[in-house]
Each structure stands twice: as C-alpha cells, then as structure tokens.
Amino acid sequence: MIRFIIWIVIFGFCSSLAQAQGQIRGILLDGETRAPLPFATVFLANTTLGAVTDTEGAFSITNIPIGEYEIIVSFMGYYPLQQQVVVEGGKILQIELVMTPQVIDLKESLVEDIRDKSWYANLKIFEEYFLGTSMNAKRSKILNPKVLIMDDQQKPGHLIVSAREPILIENPNLGYQIRFVLQSFECNPEDRRWSYYGYPFFEELEVPARRMNRISKNRDRAYFGSLTHFLQAVYQDKLEDEGFEVYLVNRLKREDQLYEEVPSEVAVSATEMVLRNEEGNAYFHYRKPIFVQYNHESEETAFSMRFNKRKSFYQTSKFILRVHRIRLEQDGRYFPASGIYTEGYMGWERIGDLMPFGYVPQGETTLQIKSPEN
Secondary structure, three states: OHHHHHHHHHHHHHHHHHHOEEEEEEEEEEOOOOOEOOOOEEEEOOEOOEEEOOOOOEEEEEEEEOEEEEEEEEOOOEOOEEEEEEEOOOOEEEEEEEEOEOOOOHHHHHHOOOOOHHHHHHHHHHHHHHHOOOHHHHHOEEOOHHHEEEEOOOOOOOEEEEEOOOEEEEEOOOOEEEEEEEEEEEEEOOOOEEEEEEEEEEEEOOOOHHHHHHHHHHHHHHHOOOHHHHHHHHHOOOOOOOOEEEEEEEEEEOOOOOEEEEEEEEEOOHHHHEEEOOOOOEEEOOOOOEEEEEOOOOOOHHHHHHOOOOOOOOEEEEEEEOOOOEEEOOOOOEEOOOOEEEEEHHHHOOHHHOOOOOOOOOOOOOOOOOOOOO
C-alpha cells in the first residue's frame, strides 16, 4: 500500500509538470513554391529550445514552459522569419511558417569576398562591441566571420554590420555555442556608442565532466546581476532578497560645469515599477530613468579599467524604458524586445555574457524559474 501511495504522488507530480509545459509542431515552407524547406533550424529566441526540420519541412519543439515566445528561422537564400507564439500548458500548438526568398544584391555579391586590411580591422571592432571585453567575451570566438558584411562608408565614423547567415559563436567559459540571427548592428568607436539587435539560440557544447563545475560557476556569475535576473526579481517582487537596490537618477553639476548622473537617495520598489491586470499579466511601466545596483558581486577588473575608474564591490547600471510599457514574463522575458536601454555594467556585458532564458542557477536564489528541466 505504501508503494502504491508513493507511485500516485510521483505520477501526480509528473502530470502537473506536463501541464506546465507545451509543445510546438509545424512545417516550414517556401513562400513562392510552397515546397517544404528541409534541414533548417527553428528555435525560440534566447533559449536552448529548438529543432531541425526534416525532409518534409516538419519540426517539433517539446518541453516548452508556458508563455509567449518569439519563434525564429534563418535559412540560406531566405529572409529571416520571426513570429510571436503563445505556448499553453498540456497543449500542442500547430503552426505553418512561410519564408520569403531573398533577392540577391549583385553589388554585395561582387564585393563580399574582398577582405582587405580594413575589413579585418573592422572585424576587431565588431568583436569588441558585439562580444564584449569581459573574461567570458575574450574567450569567445566567432567561428564563421566570413558571413559578416562590413560597411564603414554609409555613415562616416560608424560601422554597420550585417550577416548573410546566423553568426556562430563558441563560448567555452559558459559551455555554449550560440547561433545569433543578427538583425542590426551599428557602432561609433570614437564616441563608444553601439547598438545591436538579434535572436540567439543556445546549444550545449560537449565538454569534459571535469570542467562542468567551473562552467557552472561561470554561468552563475554571468546570470546573477544580469538584466534577466533583475527583471525576474522585479516580476516576483524580490529585489532585496536577490541583492538589488533601485534608485532614481540624480544629475549633479561638477566643478567643470558638466553634469554627472549618480544614484539619488530616492529608492524605487518593484510594486512601483510593475502594473498587473485582471488576467495576471505584468507590465513594467516606470518611465523615469533608474539606477540598478547589484550588491552580491563586484565589478570585473576589465570593466573598471575600460572606464578608468576604481573597482567597485557592487555593480551599477542605468536602466531606461524606451516605450510606454513592456510586458514581463516570470523567467525574465519581455516584449517588445527593443523596449529597454541599459548603460553601465549591464550595457558593458554583451553577447559573451549572455545566458538563455530559463537558466536555473546552482547558487542560492529565492526566485521561482520555469525551465524545461524543472
């Protein structure tokens, strides 16, 4: 009888987990001929969840935590495809994805194989502003740089980069290979200003078991204090428990008559930043610029050296909402993805420190995080 009761409890627990996850099944087609597109990677942006289409263009992505996602496809000869989908617990979402053939730019095709000294110099600039300069970024490597198209002529002093295929990035410190579908990249090295946008897909690297402990520690350090971690803490109203403090921005006039922005003494709570409707949806709607301070980790030495400042025992970032409001998910996802602008530590950490949504840290946390594994 005891064994029977235990079996019922375990079965009930597994059933509840299945109800908290969903599945996507679909087919990928050519928009003109309606022919199936085989061997294309279909994935959910910023996750480890994806699949490859079979010879009939069919695919299936399983064990998806419930919520809204951006499904992404990039395939040679077609424009990248992005579509928002909603995954419901215990249900299978059937979708048809149609890709538009890409028009070949003859001028681009003539010059894309010409890589002179200027191209390689621009590649170094791109790697610095795209991957970053942290410890994890310096170990990261772009495996297929020849897919990059560099343009330093369109806007003087600016570097604009596009890619014909997903950029393959190997990050041995975090144990991931990333397929990054680049939508836009632009930087001004003289003013140290940059912006980029795209969709990453994370795949586990095969690494020896002896290295997994170090990789887990590196992943935790990349996750804790990140934008994802902050938004999760805001959503669950656990800023203080997770080591965050939030303050309004104060502008002070210096002796040289220039203004400097510093954290004020006015603290901002999670309840002030988040609005919840009757359906249970959460929206970040706080429009004033804020400083986010993370107290459980010090800055990397590379950060303080880059900005010629004394190393701090905590990490400070400036956070600005660029739209009227963004919708938050429990695991840190937010829509629209371009609705947030960050400076300071969060802005300094880039692709080399990026972690997938749904990552569950090994270190202590008070957060409840949905993932395919838990």
